[in-house]
Amino acid sequence: MDELITMTAAELSAAMAAGDVSAADVTEAHLDRIAAVDDRVKAFLHVAADDARARAREVDARRKAGEPLGPLAGVPVAVKDLFTTIGMPTTCGSKILGDWHPPYESTITQRLRNAGAILIGKTNMDEFAMGSSTENSGFGPSHNPWDLAKVPGGSSGGSAAAVAAHMAPLALGTDTGGSIRQPAAVCGIVGTKPTYGGSSRYGVVAFASSLDTPGPLGRTVLDTALLHEVMSGHDPMDSTSINAPVPPVVEAARHGDVAGLRIGVVTEFAGDGYQPGVMARFTEAVELLESLGAKVTEISCPHFKYALPAYYLIAPSEASSNLARFDGMRYGLRTGSGSAEDVMAATRAAGFGAEVKRRIMLGTYALSSGYYDAYYGKAQQVRTLIIQDFDAAFGQVDVLVSPATPTTAFPIGERADDPMAMYLADLFTIPTDLAGNAAISVPCGLADEDGLPAGLQVMAPPLADDRLYRVAAAVEAAFNERWGHPLLADAKGLSAR
């Protein structure tokens, strides 16, 4: 492999600042890597090669002219295909958007462009971010770089696979029920769901507006923090954006330390019933935290077991409303004939995949008169109880930990037509989304059964995102020392051929 694609974003940034390498070289190396392996990984739906080269030359010119440039200048970033981008299609993994070219740019991609980051392409995802495997994409699944027969997780699976396969050092994703942390965990990389409202949703195609949270994926904790910092901050274009300073995540990532930190293990998310190899790695990670000076206690969150059913009422309800806009009238696919209503129904039937149809109908059911109180209303109350569980826990500890996922990456096809089995992939990540808190997944080793990566999830209160990085950086440093190399060096899916 070309050395440039194995370097971290922080290393690339330093090398470019020192004049050792140009942004054009860095971009070309990653485009070469995409050309070499993406026919097997299928992480990208669109590669913006020409635009990336032009932007890289611009960065080099600005640097040569002595302009002050930020840490992401010249660094390639892969973008989940639900951020609207001018000059590139935005499909959201759906045939209903086809080759839609949005007329406006998302706040976050605009911030990245302003920072000189190179948007190298748009990544595959479960249609409208509904899924945990990318198998719900209208354009076929992506493949896990550890084992190409396995899913890369989802819905931000293309972004996770692109980073794990060294096609980009960083990627943007979104997390509604675990869609950043779960693919990061099963691809052996780092992924953060920031505090809800900490990152702008303007120009992010909506799935469940009270939950959708854009966030970063990277190969190291520091890289992930660098992207987190640049993408975050108040946006007047998003009325749910929080008007508060961005937590000092980069500073925290540079100073990993858990000495004296109070860490709670969520009782309900440990023990039997989950994949033994994942639980073994989790237990080791907790022991590691203790050996680094953390005070570990067990904390019960009794309502977390209702998070999954509550989520599968709240998210589909919001989706059924949000996705009403795809009606074949103003943009995207139009098919069928007759009245406007006939055309809408024909267009939506032809353009949406099975999971999106399931969720729209489930949400329509949960919101319909006669069922509203028993389903949507009840789920909203459960949401309150989960927030209360978190509040009680954070009264006793600084962060909570759990495995990021109940299992490692599963085979492509295994759960594709078994919705309930697929939903369980987000069992441990959903409570954080319902509460609007922040959480990260950081690699904690390989499961003995299958040699595939497992992630440690760290959860923090709202706007305490920096705590996640302080803990994750300590875990990363200690594990790398134990393993003698970063976990991804063990990924063999692309070398065995």
Place this chain on the structure above:
Amino acid sequence: MSITRDEVAHLARLSRLALSDEELDHLAPQLDQIISAVAQVQEVAAEGIPPTSHATGLTNVFRDDEPAPCLTPEQALSGAPEVELQRFKVPRILAEEP
């Protein structure tokens, strides 16, 4: 059974999804299984617990009503399936007068 095939067909109509018989046959038992599972929320004793619709606690967020650049008609219409006279052209919406 928590939901019948006829009810699923009704939901599809409400959702503006023209599903085939095969799709309904496939989706109905899946929706039945999902609804049975999510009904678990009804076990929770939540008397007097206020609902949460979103987590930030923000309400009535306004910004100043100041003119600013916005999409041109050409940009707004750029993805339209059909355009006429600088407008979205859509199929007939109302039934013809008797």
